[in-house]
Amino acid sequence: MGLFTPDRSQYPAEKVDGSLDIDLSSGKYLKLWQGPQHPGITGNMSVELTVCGDEVVEGKTHVGYLHRGFEKLMERRSFIQCFPIVCRICVPEPDFNEYCYAAVVEELAGLEVPELAHWIRNLILEMGRINSYMMYLGGQAGALGMGVIGQWTTYARDLMLDRFEELTGARIYHMFILPGGVRDRLPEGFAGRMEETLRELEDIMVDVEQTMFRNAVFKRRTVGMGVIDPDWLEPYGITGPNARAAGVPRDVRKDFPYLVYPQLDFEPVTGQDSDIYTRADVRRRDVLLSVDLIRQILARMPRGGEVMTRLPNVLHWKIDPGETYIRGECSRGEYGYYLVTDGSGYPRRVNVRGPSYTHAMALLERMIVNVNIADVAALMVSLHTYPPEIER
Amino acid sequence: MQTNLLDIHARLQALLPVGELQTQRADLAFLDVPPSLLRATLLQLRDREGFTHLVLLTAVDWIEQEQFQLTYLVCNRSARLDLGLRVRIPREPASMESIHELWPTAATYQRELREMFGIDFPGSPRLDEDFILEGWTATPPYRRDFDTLKYAEETYAERPGRVTYDPAAHMQQQLYPGER
Numbered sequence: 425m426g427l428f429t430p431d432r433s434q435y436p437a438e439k440v441d442g443s444l445d446i447d448l449s450s451g452k453y454l455k456l457w458q459g460p461q462h463p464g465i466t467g468n469m470s471v472e473l474t475v476c477g478d479e480v481v482e483g484k485t486h487v488g489y490l491h492r493g494f495e496k497l498m499e500r501r502s503f504i505q506c507f508p509i510v511c512r513i514c515v516p517e518p519d520f521n522e523y524c525y526a527a528v529v530e531e532l533a534g535l536e537v538p539e540l541a542h543w544i545r546n547l548i549l550e551m552g553r554i555n556s557y558m559m560y561l562g563g564q565a566g567a568l569g570m571g572v573i574g575q576w577t578t579y580a581r582d583l584m585l586d587r588f589e590e591l592t593g594a595r596i597y598h599m600f601i602l603p604g605g606v607r608d609r610l611p612e613g614f615a616g617r618m619e620e621t622l623r624e625l626e627d628i629m630v631d632v633e634q635t636m637f638r639n640a641v642f643k644r645r646t647v648g649m650g651v652i653d654p655d656w657l658e659p660y661g662i663t664g665p666n667a668r669a670a671g672v673p674r675d676v677r678k679d680f681p682y683l684v685y686p687q688l689d690f691e692p693v694t695g696q697d698s699d700i701y702t703r704a705d706v707r708r709r710d711v712l713l714s715v716d717l718i719r720q721i722l723a724r725m726p727r728g729g730e731v732m733t734r735l736p737n738v739l740h741w742k743i744d745p746g747e748t749y750i751r752g753e754c755s756r757g758e759y760g761y762y763l764v765t766d767g768s769g770y771p772r773r774v775n776v777r778g779p780s781y782t783h784a785m786a787l788l789e790r791m792i793v794n795v796n797i798a799d800v801a802a803l804m805v806s807l808h809t810y811p812p813e814i815e816r
Numbered sequence: 817m818q819t820n821l822l823d824i825h826a827r828l829q830a831l832l833p834v835g836e837l838q839t840q841r842a843d844l845a846f847l848d849v850p851p852s853l854l855r856a857t858l859l860q861l862r863d864r865e866g867f868t869h870l871v872l873l874t875a876v877d878w879i880e881q882e883q884f885q886l887t888y889l890v891c892n893r894s895a896r897l898d899l900g901l902r903v904r905i906p907r908e909p910a911s912m913e914s915i916h917e918l919w920p921t922a923a924t925y926q927r928e929l930r931e932m933f934g935i936d937f938p939g940s941p942r943l944d945e946d947f948i949l950e951g952w953t954a955t956p957p958y959r960r961d962f963d964t965l966k967y968a969e970e971t972y973a974e975r976p977g978r979v980t981y982d983p984a985a986h987m988q989q990q991l992y993p994g995e996r
Contacts, residue, residue, distance in 0.1 A: 443941070488948035496958055500965070505983060531841075658868040661921045680843070680896060737992060739984055748840050749871070749889055749898060762887065764876050775874040775887075785924040815948045 435481055435793075444482050446474055453481065458800055460489045466563065466804055467515075469784065469811040475797055483792035483800075485785050491815040498774045503529055503603065504738035506771065511597045513776055514813045517556040519548050520754040521776070522601035524761035527682075527750040529603040532765050533743045535733055541605035543725035546683040548600060549752070550714045550721065551588060554625070555581050556755035557711045560808050564704050565636050567801040568645050573636050580628045583621045590614065605732035615722045622715050629711060637705060646700035650791060650803040654698065660790070661782040664757025666807060669706045670698035676753035688720050700806040707808070710755070742769045749777075756780060756808045778813030785814065819895050821845045824865050832856055846887075846900040851912060854903050858888065858918055866892040867899060873915075873925035875933045879960040882907045884935060888915075905935070914940040932958035 436444040436453075446453050459470030468489035474482040494513050498506045510525040511518035523545055530537060558581035562574030585595045590611055592598040600607050636642055654670045656662060667674040675692035677685045693709045695702035735741070743765045751760035757779030766772040788807060795803055825837040825847065834857060835848030849857050861867040867890035876885040888901040905912050914937040916923040926937040927947045934956035937943060946952075955962040988995075 488946070488950060491948045493957065493964065496962075496964055499960075502984070504987075659920050661870055661919065674893070679893060737995070739988055739992070746840070747846060747887075747900070749844060749900065751871075758871070760871065762872060762874060762889065773874070773876040775872060777872040781924065782921045786921040790920075 444474075446482065452476055456797070459486075463566075463801075465801070466784075466809050467811040469809075469814070471788070471792065471800065471804070473792070473797065473800065478797050480792050480795045480797065480800065483789055485788055487784075487811050487814045490812050494816045495774050495776065498771050500770065502739065502769050503533075503741050503743065503771065504735075506774070507602045508599050511599055513816055514754075514778065514810055515596070516559050516810055517552050517754055517756075518597050519552040519601065520752055520759045521761075522599070523549060523683075524750050524752055524759060524776075525763075525774075526601050526603045527752075528748055528761045528763040529743070531748050531750065532746045532763060533603070533741075535604050535735070537605050537733060538730040540609070540726050540729040541731045541733075542683050543721055544606045544610065544731060545601050546685070546688075547610075547718060547721045547725070548588075548591070548598070548606075549683070549754075550717045551584055553714045553755045554711055554718075555584050555588075557707050557714075558584070560707055560755070560805070561632060561636070561704070561711075563805045564700075564802070565642070567805045568642055570636060570639065570642065573632055576628050576631060580625050583624055587614075587618055587621055590617070604735045605730070607732070609731055618718065618722060622718060626712070626715060629708065633708065637701075637708065643701065645799065645802060646704065646806075648697070648699050649799065650700045650795075650806055652698045652787075652791070656787070656790075660787045662757070662787060663779050664753065664755070664808075665693075665703055665706045665710060666757065666783060666787075668692060669695040669703040671696045676751055676758055680751060682750075682752055684721070687724065688717055690717060690720075700802055703806050703808075707755070740769065742767060751777070754779065756783070756810065759813075776813065776816050778810070778816075780809035780811065780813050783807045784809035784811065819865075819892075819897070821897055821899065824861075824897070824899070827865070828857065828860060831860060843896055844898045844900070846902055849901045849903050851903050851905055854888070854901065855913060855915065855918075857901060858890070858915060861890055861899065862918065866894060867897075869893060870919040870922060871898065873922055873929070875929050875935060875958075877907070877933065877958070877960045878904075879907070884910055884933065886912060886929075886935070909936070910934055911936040911938065914938065916940050932956055934959065 436446050439445050454475050456473045456475050457470055458473055459465035460468055470486045472484040472486060473480050510521040513521045558577040562577040565573030588598060589595050592600040652666060652670050657667050663674060671694055673692045673694050678692050690713055693706050693713055695706045745765055745767045747764040749760055749762045751758050760777040762775040763771055764773040828834050832853050837845050837847055839845045869891040871889040871891050873888050878885060883904045884907055886903040891898050912935060914926055923941045926940040927943055929935045930943050931947045931949055
C-alpha cells in the first residue's frame with residue numbers, strides 16, 4: 425500500500441467521465457465485494473473492489489444499508505419530538521447529535537443555557553469521545569488480526585458506559601442533552617467513581633500502547649501505509665484526527681471554541697507522518713487528552729445552579745424563520761447541524777454534516793487505489809468512518 | 817486587521833452583483849447568490865478570501881414558492897468565518913451547475929441531492945448511480961410533496977394487535993396536565 429501513483433501507465437485507461445475503462449471479460453480483473461457482511465468493514469457499508477491480482481485498481485463505496493431518513497422524519501416532528509431521535513443518527517458517538525441539535529434550536533429560539541449545563545454537556549461529549557476511540561482502537565487492531573486489543577478496549581468502553589448509565593440512565597442512546605440544557609445534575613459521588621474509571625482506563629491504554637503500538641506486525645503493516653497528502657485536506661474536506669495526523673492542528677474545540685473549551689487547558693494532538701500508524705497514535709493520545717479534560721471539567725465545574733432553562737410549552741413551540749449552522753469536534757472530525765426554520769412548529773430542514781460523509785466516500789475511493797486486498801480493511805478503519813452518519 | 821464578513825461582502829459586491837448579507841452570528845452569515853454567479857462567487861471566496869473548506873452542500877424545498885434553495889456553506893479556517901451561499905433554483909426542472917472540479921468531495925453531495933431531491937447536476941461524476949436508495953422510481957423522497965407516512969402505509973403491512981398512542985396527547989398529559 426502506498427501513495428496514489430501519478431504514473432497511471434500500468435493501470436486501466438481513464439474514460440472521459442473520470443471512471444476507469446475496465447474490461448472484465450479480459451480475465452485480467454475481478455470484481456470483489458468487501459461488505460456489507462464482512463469482518464473487515466466498518467459498519468453497514470460495502471466497498472466494490474476491482475482487483476488485478478491482489479491489488480485494487482478501483483474501489484467504490486456503497487452505502488444505504490442503514491438509511492432511516494432522519495432528516496425527513498424530523499420535518500414531521502415538533503422541535504421537542506426531534507430531540508429523542510437525533511442520537512440514533514450515529515450509534516457509537518450519539519451525544520454530538522444531541523448537542524448540535526440542541527445548540528441549533530437554542531440559537532434560533534434565543535434560549536440561554538445555564539452555565540452548569542454547559543459543563544455537563546462538555547463532560548458528556550468527552551466521555552463519548554473516549555467511547556468512540558475505544559471502538560476505533562479495537563477495530564484498527566482487529567483489522568490487522570490483533571483481536572485481543574478489541575477485547576480490552578471493549579472492556580474499557582464498558583466501564584465508561586457504566587458512568588453513562590449512572591449519569592443519564594442509559595448506556596448507548598442517552599437522550600440527556602436537550603434544547604435548553606441537560607436533564608439532570610451529576611449524581612452524588614460521581615466524580616470519585618469517574619476517577620476510578622479514568623485510572624483503570626489509563627492502565628488499559630498503557631497495555632494497548634505496549635501491545636499494539638510496539639507490535640512488529642502492526643508497525644510493519646501501518647508505518648508509511650495509507651498516507652493522506654496534506655494537499656488533499658481542503659479538496660476532500662478532511663477534518664479531525666485524519667487531518668491532525670498530517671501535521672495540521674485542525675480541531676474545532678480550539679479553532680471555533682464552544683461550550684467550556686475556552687476555559688480548559690489543552691493543545692490539539694497532532695502527528696507528522698499521516699500514515700495509518702500516525703492516525704492511530706493521534707487517536708490514542710487523544711484518548712489521554714480526553715481523560716485529562718474530564719479531570720479538568722470535574723475539578724472546575726460549578727458546584728450548584730440550574731441545569732435547564734424554562735422552555736415554552738413544547739407542544740405548541742414555534743420558532744421564527746431563520747437558519748444557522750453549529751459545529752463541534754467529534755472523534756472523527758467536524759460534526760455539524762444546519763437547521764432552517766420557517767416560523768412553524770416543525771423544522772423546515774435539518775441537515776447533518778458528518779465527517780464520515782467525505783472520509784468514507786470521495787477520500788476512501790481515492791486512497792484505495794494501489795492497495796493490496798489484505799490492507800483494505802486497515803485503511804478503511806484508519807479513516808474512522810461510521811456509515812450511519814453518511815446516509816442519516 | 818482582522819477580516820470580517822462585512823469587509824468580505826463589500827469586496828464581493830464590488831466585483832459581482834450578489835445579494836445583501838444576512839448576519840446570523842459574528843462568525844456566520846448567509847448571502848443570496850444568483851445561480852449564474854455561483855461559480856464566480858465560490859472561486860473568489862476560495863482563491864482570494866481563504867474560504868477553502870466546503871463544509872456542506874444541501875437543499876431546502878420551498879414548495880410554496882416552487883423553488884429549491886441550495887446552501888453552499890464555506891469556511892475560512894484562519895479567520896474563523898463561515899459564509900453560506902443561498903442559491904434559489906426552480907423546482908421544475910431542477911438543475912444546477914456542478915462544482916465537483918472546485919471540491920472533489922462535492923460530487924458526493926450532488927449525488928445525494930440528485931437522489932433525494934431530484935436536482936440535476938450535469939457533468940457531476942456518477943450522478944445517476946444509486947447512492948442510498950436502490951431502484952427508487954417514486955418522487956424523490958426528501959421533496960416536501962413526498963409523504964413518508966402515506967408511503968409507509970401503502971408499502972408495509974400493519975402488524976395485527978399493534979396500538980399507536982399519540983405522543984403529543986401523552987406529552988400534554990405528562991407535562992401540562994390541566995392545560996389546553
